[in-house]
Amino acid sequence: KVIKTATAPVKALTHHLGLMALTIAATFCVAWLAFGRVDAENVKWVQGLMFVVGAVPLIVASCIPFSPLTLALLYANAAGAACMVAWFGRILFGDIVNRCVHVHGCILGLFFCAATLVAEADRLWQIQGEKEARQLRAGYTGSLRDAQSTEPRDKERIMLEVASSGLEDEVNRAIEVLLVAGASTPTLRAAIRRAGMLKRAGYAPMSLV
Missing domain, CATH: 1.20.1420 (A middle domain of Talin 1)
Known part of the structure; x- marks a missing residue:
């Protein structure tokens, strides 16, 4: 996604x-x-x-x-x-x-x-x-399981869905990419796996438009 x-x-x-x-x-x-x-x-x-x-x-x-x-x-x-x-x-x-x-x-x-x-x-x-x-990184440990939710039932439902999909590690990586790069796409995640984190890679300066 x-x-x-x-x-x-x-x-x-x-x-x-x-x-x-x-x-x-x-x-x-x-x-x-x-x-x-x-x-x-x-x-x-x-x-x-x-x-x-x-x-x-x-x-x-x-x-x-x-x-x-x-x-x-x-x-x-x-x-x-x-x-x-x-x-x-x-x-x-x-x-x-x-x-x-x-x-x-x-x-x-x-x-x-x-x-x-x-x-x-x-x-x-x-x-x-x-x-x-x-601000988004404040209190985030790098694991979705440690994330806080205002509605415990929502977190429980999400975690069950993620666990059943077997993609928990992939979700954690996607969130990490999102926090660092500002976007998380399949192409960007693949590039980061090869080259390492690309800070603000998802940011498009208006001066380049």
């Missing part, structure tokens, strides 16, 4: 994303004013710098475990992507050559802004999932 855990909605998700969106908007306004006078001689190297500050922190944040550093990198990328949009937008309105390149730069900057917001949502969902996994 395919089993998946249900994660409760993240508290204050809108607040966190709104704060990051506000950071993007404020940085864009400041950068737009700062880039008011574009020097054609400096366009090329600043243009390259904008691609770096608008994307590299996000890439680094996606490659490291979730931590306070991840949050700092995401805010840095939010500011960098906003600067990227402001820079290419200023050049575009300044009627400097290569307008097509600058339009693409604006679009990429907006994309990186959106990707940063999605990555922040992923970070919050990951934190929520790890918290709930710890």
Whole structure:
């Protein structure tokens, strides 16, 4: 059977994303004013710098475990992507050559802004999932027989059914996979038997959708 855990909605998700969106908007306004006078001689190297500050922190944040550093990198990328949009937008309105390149730069900057917001949502969902996994593990010994039930008759009926099926060990393994990976499917259980536990393997980040 395919089993998946249900994660409760993240508290204050809108607040966190709104704060990051506000950071993007404020940085864009400041950068737009700062880039008011574009020097054609400096366009090329600043243009390259904008691609770096608008994307590299996000890439680094996606490659490291979730931590306070991840949050700092995401805010840095939010500011960098906003600067990227402001820079290419200023050049575009300044009627400097290569307008097509600058339009693409604006679009990429907006994309990186959106990707940063999605990555922040992923970070919050990951934190929520790890918290709930710890709560599910509290008091669990690894055996279904030791599990608690608010209705003793329900537990007795379930245990009789599991025992009669001869799959008690398989059920215990499925629960262990569910707690560690966030999902328990035949394919995932087979992979874990060969490779060992795959933490959060059943979690699909929104940024990869």
